[in-house]
Amino acid sequence: MKKLFGFAIAALMSCFLAVACGQTSSTAPTNGDPTASTGNLTNIPIGIAFAQTSNVALLGQEGVAGAKIAEEYFNKQGGINGTPIRLVFQDTAGDEQGAINAFNTLISQDKVVGIVGPTLSQQAFGADPIAERAGVPVIAASNTAKGIPQIGKYISRVSAPVAVVAPNAIDAALKINPQIKKVAVFYAQNDAFNKSETGTFQETVKQKGLDIATVQTFQTTDTDFQSQVTNAINVKPDLVIISGLSSDGGNLVKQLRELGYKGLIIGGNGLNTSNLLPVCKALCDGIIIAQAYSPELDNPINNDFRKLYKEQNKKEPPQFSAQAFTGVQVFVEALRTLDKTTKLNTLALPDLRTQLNNTLLTGKYITPIGEISFTPEGEIDQKQFFVAQIKMDADGNSGRFTFLQ
Numbered sequence: 001m002k003k004l005f006g007f008a009i010a011a012l013m014s015c016f017l018a019v020a021c022g023q024t025s026s027t028a029p030t031n032g033d034p035t036a037s038t039g040n041l042t043n044i045p046i047g048i049a050f051a052q053t054s055n056v057a058l059l060g061q062e063g064v065a066g067a068k069i070a071e072e073y074f075n076k077q078g079g080i081n082g083t084p085i086r087l088v089f090q091d092t093a094g095d096e097q098g099a100i101n102a103f104n105t106l107i108s109q110d111k112v113v114g115i116v117g118p119t120l121s122q123q124a125f126g127a128d129p130i131a132e133r134a135g136v137p138v139i140a141a142s143n144t145a146k147g148i149p150q151i152g153k154y155i156s157r158v159s160a161p162v163a164v165v166a167p168n169a170i171d172a173a174l175k176i177n178p179q180i181k182k183v184a185v186f187y188a189q190n191d192a193f194n195k196s197e198t199g200t201f202q203e204t205v206k207q208k209g210l211d212i213a214t215v216q217t218f219q220t221t222d223t224d225f226q227s228q229v230t231n232a233i234n235v236k237p238d239l240v241i242i243s244g245l246s247s248d249g250g251n252l253v254k255q256l257r258e259l260g261y262k263g264l265i266i267g268g269n270g271l272n273t274s275n276l277l278p279v280c281k282a283l284c285d286g287i288i289i290a291q292a293y294s295p296e297l298d299n300p301i302n303n304d305f306r307k308l309y310k311e312q313n314k315k316e317p318p319q320f321s322a323q324a325f326t327g328v329q330v331f332v333e334a335l336r337t338l339d340k341t342t343k344l345n346t347l348a349l350p351d352l353r354t355q356l357n358n359t360l361l362t363g364k365y366i367t368p369i370g371e372i373s374f375t376p377e378g379e380i381d382q383k384q385f386f387v388a389q390i391k392m393d394a395d396g397n398s399g400r401f402t403f404l405q
Helices: 002-008 011-017 057-076 096-109 121-134 167-176 192-207 226-234 246-258 274-284 300-313 319-341 349-361
Strands: 044-050 085-091 138-140 155-157 182-188 211-218 239-243 264-267 288-291 364-367 370-374 380-382 386-392 399-403
Touching: 044 057, 044 096, 044 319, 057 085, 057 246, 057 274, 057 300, 057 319, 085 096, 085 319, 096 121, 121 138, 121 155, 121 192, 138 319, 167 192, 167 264, 167 288, 167 386, 182 192, 182 226, 192 211, 192 239, 211 226, 226 246, 239 246, 246 264, 246 274, 274 386, 274 399, 288 399, 300 319, 300 364, 319 349, 319 364
Parallel strands: 044 085, 138 155, 182 211, 182 239, 239 264, 264 288
Antiparallel strands: 288 386, 364 370, 370 380, 386 399
């Protein structure tokens, strides 16, 4: 891989100096001096690797929206001490190979300084090792499974681990109904994040002295859950916990309610999106979801972000958009800090990537998700978390996340 960068690094000056490098690709040559500096930067490319197609697109599109707002916001502030950032988007689709392809393109062709993404933890376990071997910093904006930062020293995240966030939802459910005894658990067994999340949920249920009455599995591509729902309803649970994505999770909620389940439902992080609402519509009402973000958090940058998002989308910003914005923000602030000590245009791309990674890990940031910093291995240290409950409007088609005290 190091030899590959040696042959490819000469593409750097062409890509950095040419505004025509484009949004998704570069046609720069691949031979030349591996020690060349970045020269007179006209923009600084940051990769965004989110799912824009497939069944994961509902989540990925929220990340894209947050990243685009960040690009405009920080460039209006002067970018990196006068040099604008340029986001380079690549579609990861919904599987590991899609993420691997996106990372390879961003690293070797688009010559980005770092990457925000991918959408799913399952994809991260496939794609992040590529960035690690290439020495390219990655900030995960929606990967919460156990083990993400441990992939390597270039991997960090602004998405709090599920083990920290998920238990808050169970605490909230017990406050609403202290009589909960039996719990039915559903999870998508073909997805690394959902397998990790359900482990946290199940362990928390046991710690609370509750009974896991049944565990039902499904695939993120499933649409018919009648068998699993029937099995769960037969054990008469007081609480249902679902770890899935918005499409399959929404259909599962819908079928649970249609077949007569009337108790509380907790949704995992994959259901933490307003794109869930068109799937289960009125039957989404009452779902409890732990949050790493609240639009109501009162700090200057969240107030700015919330205002911009609402102007563009006519609704409150979701967690994935806020985390994507935060991922871009961390890169921007770290680049500004680095540029003040070592001018970016004096660094060869591999050195810039390495020094950027070292700089971002030592920073403290006030972001839309609150005050954050990183452990030495890249795990987020976040100060505040939330729990929301979905409240659907009378028409059954629109609703919102109402934050619980």
